[in-house]
Amino acid sequence: xxxxxxxxxxxxxxxxxxxxxxxxxxxxxxxxxxxxxxxxxxxxxxxxxxxxxxxxxxxxxxxxxxxxxxxxxxxxxxxxxxxxxxxxxxxxxxxxxxxxxxxxxxxxxxxxxxxxxxxxxxxxxxxxxxxxxxxxxxxxxxxxxxxxxxxxxxxxxxxxxxxxxxxxxxxxxxxxxxxxxxxxxxxxxxxxxxxxxxxxxxxxxxxxxxxxxxxxxxxxxxxxxxxxxxxxxxxxxxxxxxxxxxxxxxxxxxxxxxxxxxxxxxxxxxxxxxxxxxxxxxxxxxxxxxxxxxxxxxxxxxxxxxxxxxxxxxxxxxxxxxxxxxxxxxxxxxxxxxxxx
Amino acid sequence: xxxxxxxxxxxxxxxxxxxxxxxxxxxxxxxxxxxxxxxxxxxxxxxxxxxxxxxxxxxxxxxxxxxxxxxxxxxxxxxxxxxxxxxxxxxxxxxxxxxxxxxxxxxxxxxxxxxxxxxxxxxxxxxxxxxxxxxxxxxxxxxxxxxxxxxxxxxxxxxxxxxxxxxxxxxxxxxxxxxxxxxxxxxxxxxxxxxxxxxxxxxxxxxxxxxxxxxxxxxxxxxxxxxxxxxxxxxxxxxxxxxxxxxxxxxxxxxxxxxxxxxxxxxxxxxxxxxxxxxxxxxxxxxxxxxxxxxxxxxxxxxxxxxxxxxxxxxxxxxxxxxxxxxxxxxxxxxxxxxxxxxxxxxxxxxxxxxxxxxxxxxxxxxxxxxxxxxxxxxxxxxxxxxxxxxxxxxxxxxxxxxxxxxxxxxxxxxxxxxxxxxxxxxxxxxxxxxxxxxxxxxxxxxxxxxxxxxxx
Numbered sequence: 001x002x003x004x005x006x007x008x009x010x011x012x013x014x015x016x017x018x019x020x021x022x023x024x025x026x027x028x029x030x031x032x033x034x035x036x037x038x039x040x041x042x043x044x045x046x047x048x049x050x051x052x053x054x055x056x057x058x059x060x061x062x063x064x065x066x067x068x069x070x071x072x073x074x075x076x077x078x079x080x081x082x083x084x085x086x087x088x089x090x091x092x093x094x095x096x097x098x099x100x101x102x103x104x105x106x107x108x109x110x111x112x113x114x115x116x117x118x119x120x121x122x123x124x125x126x127x128x129x130x131x132x133x134x135x136x137x138x139x140x141x142x143x144x145x146x147x148x149x150x151x152x153x154x155x156x157x158x159x160x161x162x163x164x165x166x167x168x169x170x171x172x173x174x175x176x177x178x179x180x181x182x183x184x185x186x187x188x189x190x191x192x193x194x195x196x197x198x199x200x201x202x203x204x205x206x207x208x209x210x211x212x213x214x215x216x217x218x219x220x221x222x223x224x225x226x227x228x229x230x231x232x233x234x235x236x237x238x239x240x241x242x243x244x245x246x247x248x249x250x251x252x253x254x255x256x257x258x259x260x261x262x263x264x265x266x267x268x269x270x271x272x273x274x275x276x277x278x279x280x281x282x283x284x285x286x287x288x289x290x291x292x293x294x295x296x297x298x299x300x301x302x303x304x305x306x307x308x309x310x311x312x313x314x315x316x317x318x319x320x321x322x323x324x325x326x327x328x329x330x331x332x333x334x335x336x337x338x339x340x341x
Numbered sequence: 342x343x344x345x346x347x348x349x350x351x352x353x354x355x356x357x358x359x360x361x362x363x364x365x366x367x368x369x370x371x372x373x374x375x376x377x378x379x380x381x382x383x384x385x386x387x388x389x390x391x392x393x394x395x396x397x398x399x400x401x402x403x404x405x406x407x408x409x410x411x412x413x414x415x416x417x418x419x420x421x422x423x424x425x426x427x428x429x430x431x432x433x434x435x436x437x438x439x440x441x442x443x444x445x446x447x448x449x450x451x452x453x454x455x456x457x458x459x460x461x462x463x464x465x466x467x468x469x470x471x472x473x474x475x476x477x478x479x480x481x482x483x484x485x486x487x488x489x490x491x492x493x494x495x496x497x498x499x500x501x502x503x504x505x506x507x508x509x510x511x512x513x514x515x516x517x518x519x520x521x522x523x524x525x526x527x528x529x530x531x532x533x534x535x536x537x538x539x540x541x542x543x544x545x546x547x548x549x550x551x552x553x554x555x556x557x558x559x560x561x562x563x564x565x566x567x568x569x570x571x572x573x574x575x576x577x578x579x580x581x582x583x584x585x586x587x588x589x590x591x592x593x594x595x596x597x598x599x600x601x602x603x604x605x606x607x608x609x610x611x612x613x614x615x616x617x618x619x620x621x622x623x624x625x626x627x628x629x630x631x632x633x634x635x636x637x638x639x640x641x642x643x644x645x646x647x648x649x650x651x652x653x654x655x656x657x658x659x660x661x662x663x664x665x666x667x668x669x670x671x672x673x674x675x676x677x678x679x680x681x682x683x684x685x686x687x688x689x690x691x692x693x694x695x696x697x698x699x700x701x702x703x704x705x706x707x708x709x710x711x712x713x714x715x716x717x718x719x720x721x722x723x724x725x726x727x728x729x730x731x732x733x734x735x736x737x738x739x740x741x742x743x744x745x746x747x748x749x750x751x752x753x754x755x756x757x758x759x760x761x762x763x764x765x766x767x768x769x770x771x772x773x774x775x776x777x778x779x780x781x782x783x784x785x786x787x788x789x790x791x792x793x794x795x796x797x798x
Contacts, residue, residue, distance in 0.1 A: 099424045315417075316417045320415075326408060326409050
């Protein structure tokens with residue numbers, strides 16, 4: 001226990017030294033000396049089952065798990081922060097790390113069995129495919145039709161502004177890497193995005209950094225609707241809160257599907273364990289049934305919603321919206337649409 | 342004769358060498374082309390990407406503005422998993438992208454043209470495509486250069502794969518070529534082998550010119566060979582003419598000597614001198630007989646080449662031959678017992694007479710006095726057979742075939758004068774007629790039995 005405390009203290013010191021904005025942190029002590037340091041954007045309650053499963057097989061390995069925002073993770077790895085594994089849902093940032101040479105390649109039977117679209121150059125590996133969804137508060141939308149497409153959602157918001165005034169939440173794309181990815185991909189794919197943003201902008205929308213808080217606020221009734229929430233978190237919350245407050249909605253016209261990816265940074269020391277973790281995640285990613293895991297597999301065959309949309313492609317195109325000029329231009333437009341005060 | 346390596350092997354090796362050279366050449370060409378093709382593919386995509394970015398360049402409120410089109414990078418990701426780098430420079434100032442990308446600033450490409458370069462960046466080799474456009478900003482135009490770069494691992498992989506495929510194909514080509522070369526060498530040497538076989542199949546005295554269709558390359562060889570055989574034949578004929586001439590010239594004086602010796606023999610009373618004269622006469626007889634045989638031999642050699650073919654009755658021939666030898670036989674009190682039936686054959690009567698006379702002459706010579714020589718002529722299983730059986734000492738212990746060699750005499754002929762040509766002449770005649778000579782010692786252990794076998798007409 002003392003060793004664990006010391007380790008926590010040390011790692012806290014280390015993160016402080018790097019001025020890392022840590023959202024959450026936990027150490028899972030093992031019986032041996034080896035320590036797998038993971039930096040991730042996944043909340044602890046979502047990712048803990050995976051860490052437990054990993055440790056159940058390899059009790060000797062301690063796991064140091066740090067939760068940060070995707071932008072923070074990207075910045076930390078670029079600046080040479082020492083982690084053995086970086087897990088993030090912001091595909092574009094992960095891809096840029098790999099492209100710019102901050103990852104090391106890893107190859108095993110498990111990674112080879114991943115489909116081509118779920119890996120890139122043996123540097124980054126996807127292990128979940130998670131859709132963006134709309135989360136509704138059943139109570140606050142009582143009596144209103146449930147929208148199935150963006151057009152219906154726009155109509156709904158326009159016809160009942162009093163119900164939604166100040167009660168619409170979405171990502172603040174300036175802070176959230178995942179929110180930015182969702183927004184840019186959606187703007188690229190559907191014209192309805194900007195119209196929807198204009199409509200939301202008139203309703204004094206609430207802006208959030210993270211999916212978790214948005215879901216919290218919807219389930220507690222502060223928000224009527226949260227737009228572009230990571231479906232896996234919402235589903236996980238739906239399982240826990242069975243009071244029927246939450247309603248998850250997947251847009252029928254178009255839905256973004258992101259891949260949660262893992263990458264071994266060049267600074268990694270515990271490469272072997274990191275590789276084993278990737279193997280485990282890849283194997284779980286290829287499972288057929290969702291099972292009791294908190295994150296969905298790569299292929300959602302049991303998904304009755306019939307999503308005709310593949311996940312966002314892992315490729316250099318992801319870097320287009322990371323370009324500072326493009327980002328500035330996009331954020332300008334976004335601010336114009338959403339902040340009409 | 343020393344063999345200086347086989348032509349076939351040399352030809353095969355030469356062709357295989359050529360095939361190997363061609364294989365290596367084709368492999369290196371395919372490899373080069375594969376590299377070029379892979380590079381060109383990458384260059385094209387890079388150029389398209391850089392151009393599509395450059396097309397978004399514009400001037401807004403005195404600033405250069407651009408937008409990276411999504412397609413500019415997605416097209417790069419579509420064909421390979423290469424790492425992508427880019428930057429946009431306005432003059433020497435970075436607008437966006439990777440600042441440290443090793444773009445050559447010395448000679449920016451002419452506006453609108455795409456230039457390519459290869460360089461090292463972040464530990465990998467990269468290929469860069471640059472496009473420059475002039476954008477009006479404030480007072481004057483500013484050259485803006487868009488550079489898009491990709492690592493080249495994929496190019497190396499594609500080119501390597503193709504090169505490997507080409508190597509496998511080249512080896513296969515080589516193997517097939519070697520097999521075909523061996524076949525071709527054998528096929529082109531076949532006429533030569535055929536001519537060699539035709540020559541070696543010939544009989545020992547067959548010096549006729551070769552009349553075969555031969556490839557143009559072998560025609561000089563054939564001509565030389567024929568000329569050589571012609572010269573050889575002439576030289577043999579000349580020496581035989583010479584022998585015949587010599588024998589003829591010797592025979593006439595010998596006849597004179599014999600006649601004179603006989604006259605002297607009659608007038609001499611002294612028994613010693615008579616004996617001496619008789620020895621002289623016998624020696625002269627032998628000499629003239631040998632000369633006669635040499636003449637016969639030359640005759641046979643000449644006539645066998647231009648064989649006359651006319652019907653001959655072997656029995657009739659035998660009767661005449663026996664008659665001509667009658668006096669000689671009578672001198673030794675030898676009885677020639679005839680047992681013949683008419684057997685027609687086709688051939689040269691002079692030669693056949695020659696052969697039979699020599700055989701019969703041998704029998705008379707080797708038979709002891711007061712014995713019988715049986716001369717039998719029969720048709721037997723489609724063959725005509727004239728057999729001369731005597732009661733002499735037989736053919737000796739040596740192999741019977743050896744007796745037909747020239748100047749070879751039996752092992753038991755000591756004390757009897759002879760040339761060793763008789764059986765040779767007989768055999769030559771029979772072979773020229775397509776027949777054979779059969780020699781055997783009589784089954785009773787005494788006497789030789791010589792058969793002249795001819796195909797019956």
